[in-house]
Amino acid sequence: MKIHHIAIICSNYEVSKKFYTDVLGLHIIREVYREERRSYKLDLGIGDQYVIELFSFPDPPKRPSHPESCxxxxxxxxxxxxxxxxxxxxxxxxxxxxxxxxxxxxxxxxxxxxxxxxxxxxxxx
CATH class of the missing domain: 3.10.180.10 (2,3-Dihydroxybiphenyl 1,2-Dioxygenase, domain 1)
Known part of the structure; x- marks a missing residue:
């Protein structure tokens, strides 16, 4: 068994997309806009490994605390x-x-x- 990917929900899609691609250097594998959910799904990779699934949703709740939340x-x-x-x-x-x-x-x-x-x-x- 191995980890397939990590899913992250962001509050601002364009800011997070820029951060994970331009700042951290991950590359885009696939980007999809799901109209029915008003949500983007961005698959990101390091080298040839798929690692992060970045989601946007309208009005996601804030992280409960930093960093010691469950x-x-x-x-x-x-x-x-x-x-x-x-x-x-x-x-x-x-x-x-x-x-x-x-x-x-x-x-x-x-x-x-x-x-x-x-x-x-x-x-x-």
Whole structure:
């Protein structure tokens, strides 16, 4: 078994689409507008892997708290260098936390967030 994709509902489709494609660098696999739901569905990939399904719905509820609510705590991406990824994202005007060290895995990581406040972790391979 393996994970097929992660579904995210955003509050502003165009802002989130730009964030996940232009800022994070995911590529669009397929984009569909569903008239009956007044909703976009955007399939995004990293390399040849389908990873994120981005949805827009009219008036979605806000995230209940940040980040300790029940449900998805954060989304983590594996990167070669957290230093380079952090510099890249900050160069695109994204606020990033300081780099931390995981004492159990001996790996470095940092957090930022998407336009709706979903915590995003970048973890060094």
């Amino acid at each position: 449900g998805l705590r954060h989304l983590a991406f594996s990167v070669e260098s957290v230093d380079e990824k952090r510099r890249e994202l900050m160069g695109k005007s994204l606020e990033c936390e300081e780099i931390r060290f995981d004492e159990f895995t001996m790996k470095r990581f940092f957090f930022t967030q998407d336009p709706d406040g979903l915590p995003l972790e970048f973890y060094e391979m």
